[in-house]
Amino acid sequence: MMFKYFPHTDADIQEMLKDVGLSSLDDLFADLPREVLYKGEPDLPEAHSESELRKKLRKLSEKNEKFVCFRGAGSYDVYTPAVIPALTSRQEFLTSYTPYQPEVSQGTLQYIFEFQSLICELTGLDISNASVYDGATAAMEAMFMAIAQTGRKKVLVSSALNPRVAAVLKTYARYRNVELVSIRTEDLRTSEKDLTSKLDENVAAVIVQNPNFFGTLETFGYVDAVHANKSLLILNVDPSTLPILKSPGEIGADIACGDGQTLGIPKNFGGPYVGFIAAREKLLRKMPGRICGLTNDTKGRRGFVLTLQAREQHIRREKATSNICSNQSLMALHTVIYMSLLGRQGMKEAARLAYNNAHYLEEKLLATGLFKRVSSAPFFKEFVLETALDVPALNRHLAEKGFLSGLDLGCLGPDFQGRMLFCATEVRTKEEIDAFVEAVKAYV
Amino acid sequence: MSKVLENLLYSKSHEWCLVEGGVAKVGLTDYAQDSLGSVVYLDAGEVGDKVKQFAEFGAVESVKAASDLMAPVSGEIVEVNQEVLDNPELLNSDPYGHWIVKIKVSDEKELDNLLDAKGYRELLE
Numbered sequence: 001m002m003f004k005y006f007p008h009t010d011a012d013i014q015e016m017l018k019d020v021g022l023s024s025l026d027d028l029f030a031d032l033p034r035e036v037l038y039k040g041e042p043d044l045p046e047a048h049s050e051s052e053l054r055k056k057l058r059k060l061s062e063k064n065e066k067f068v069c070f071r072g073a074g075s076y077d078v079y080t081p082a083v084i085p086a087l088t089s090r091q092e093f094l095t096s097y098t099p100y101q102p103e104v105s106q107g108t109l110q111y112i113f114e115f116q117s118l119i120c121e122l123t124g125l126d127i128s129n130a131s132v133y134d135g136a137t138a139a140m141e142a143m144f145m146a147i148a149q150t151g152r153k154k155v156l157v158s159s160a161l162n163p164r165v166a167a168v169l170k171t172y173a174r175y176r177n178v179e180l181v182s183i184r185t186e187d188l189r190t191s192e193k194d195l196t197s198k199l200d201e202n203v204a205a206v207i208v209q210n211p212n213f214f215g216t217l218e219t220f221g222y223v224d225a226v227h228a229n230k231s232l233l234i235l236n237v238d239p240s241t242l243p244i245l246k247s248p249g250e251i252g253a254d255i256a257c258g259d260g261q262t263l264g265i266p267k268n269f270g271g272p273y274v275g276f277i278a279a280r281e282k283l284l285r286k287m288p289g290r291i292c293g294l295t296n297d298t299k300g301r302r303g304f305v306l307t308l309q310a311r312e313q314h315i316r317r318e319k320a321t322s323n324i325c326s327n328q329s330l331m332a333l334h335t336v337i338y339m340s341l342l343g344r345q346g347m348k349e350a351a352r353l354a355y356n357n358a359h360y361l362e363e364k365l366l367a368t369g370l371f372k373r374v375s376s377a378p379f380f381k382e383f384v385l386e387t388a389l390d391v392p393a394l395n396r397h398l399a400e401k402g403f404l405s406g407l408d409l410g411c412l413g414p415d416f417q418g419r420m421l422f423c424a425t426e427v428r429t430k431e432e433i434d435a436f437v438e439a440v441k442a443y444v
Numbered sequence: 445m446s447k448v449l450e451n452l453l454y455s456k457s458h459e460w461c462l463v464e465g466g467v468a469k470v471g472l473t474d475y476a477q478d479s480l481g482s483v484v485y486l487d488a489g490e491v492g493d494k495v496k497q498f499a500e501f502g503a504v505e506s507v508k509a510a511s512d513l514m515a516p517v518s519g520e521i522v523e524v525n526q527e528v529l530d531n532p533e534l535l536n537s538d539p540y541g542h543w544i545v546k547i548k549v550s551d552e553k554e555l556d557n558l559l560d561a562k563g564y565r566e567l568l569e
Contacts, residue, residue: 285485310485
């Protein structure tokens with residue numbers, strides 16, 4: 001039988017079989033032991049026509065509940081200009097598997113180069129790469145860069161780092177004999193005192209998130225102490241906040257990493273997102289993954305190529321910092337288009353909108369008298385409030401009213417019972433916030 | 445045929461070494477530069493780094509390969525050749541004319557573990 005997406009005709013297959021001296025496709029698998037082969041017919045439903053399939057999928061999708069979202073915690077309800085999916089769904093982008101050959105891939109290589117340039121500009125750092133899989137693996141790659149650079153094996157990790165990112169660090173650290181030491185949180189911020197007291201000659205890096213998991217803006221009084229200890233500072237950042245916050249470069253970070261989801265990528269049920277890494281130039285040889293460079297061809301014309309490949313696994317083998325040989329190209333393109341469309345001014349406005357919405361939401365929730373602050377530290381678009389209400393019951397009530405409410409921080413442990421992490425991004429409106437607060441009041 | 449100089453000592457990992465007054469000049473052999481091809485980058489550690497005989501202290505990158513630099517003797521790096529770091533291609537044009545680091549030798553007995561010109565020539569054959 002012929003299928004539309006199989007490139008070979010029966011004649012092609014027969015010819016190839018004849019060439020290798022076999023008579024059937026099954027002969028190719030003659031080495032497999034008989035007993036491991038599946039016998040009988042696979043239990044699959046009947047084939048559907050296109051219209052049947054569409055109906056079936058529509059029915060399935062109707063099971064999704066649509067919420068007005070007041071939750072962040074690592075995945076945010078963001079603005080996606082309609083131009084982006086229109087452009088990224090072009091087949092040259094959508095269906096090409098990260099083609100890196102310069103002879104046929106100048107378009108791809110150019111947007112990768114632009115991605116790197118934009119990430120450098122946002123983070124205030126010198127170098128960047130073609131992207132990595134997501135924010136959590138970006139933090140992991142940054143950690144191993146620091147370990148390779150310093151020859152040390154201990155890493156201090158802020159306890160205000162997103163717990164899912166921390167879990168990925170833990171998984172990798174376990175199998176590479178890296179010791180992770182947690183830094184205490186005080187007043188919803190990384191404790192400067194605890195951090196500096198834990199610096200010793202084995203510390204390769206300190207990993208801090210800003211704004212941190214609780215939405216709070218960190219303080220950085222320890223940067224000189226970290227550098228005096230010959231350790232590196234790794235900042236995990238939300239790139240959408242950088243147009244109005246101090247950049248990692250200005251703060252004194254050696255490596256910045258994070259998830260690009262907030263640069264216009266829909267929540268997508270948790271992915272795909274895109275991770276980014278930027279660093280100071282002295283770390284260039286430790287940068288993992290693909291790096292795209294700008295050059296001239298033999299006729300003097302501008303061209304883009306992958307460069308500095310002797311860092312990478314296919315050349316440096318086990319001494320390479322990382323085994324990543326790919327990048328998250330389509331999502332990187334998505335963020336490039338987002339940043340280019342909004343521009344410097346537009347990105348500032350989006351960041352201010354999110355900041356203002358979150359602060360308006362906090363004010364309205366406090367005014368209900370049902371919540372109180374647990375910290376006076378400044379925050380960006382997420383914040384923690386404490387309540388005497390039954391949080392799971394409140395959130396169920398709000399879900400019935402069409403709202404995805406703040407995250408119940410009880411999931412972090414007994415210290416966090418009765419605490420909620422709320423979020424309002426640039427796409428929330430005053431009307432939505434007011435309606436949400438009314439629904440909260442209606443619960444009582 | 446790669447050049448091997450008479451007055452030098454050699455490691456099996458293709459570094460040469462010349463000891464004068466307790467300090468070893470260390471470089472890459474002609475064979476090493478020829479196998480690597482155009483050298484584009486050198487990481488030679490820093491002054492003050494403690495190095496161990498036959499352990500890695502830096503790296504050399506060419507357009508087609510990357511390889512570790514191994515210390516032919518134990519000791520401390522007392523000088524790094526900035527001229528070579530800035531112009532790594534000098535290692536291709538004149539490998540024996542350019543040392544990479546100077547190591548203050550901590551134990552001269554270790555020199556017995558290195559090859560002389562005759563031994564290194566045999567290794568290359």
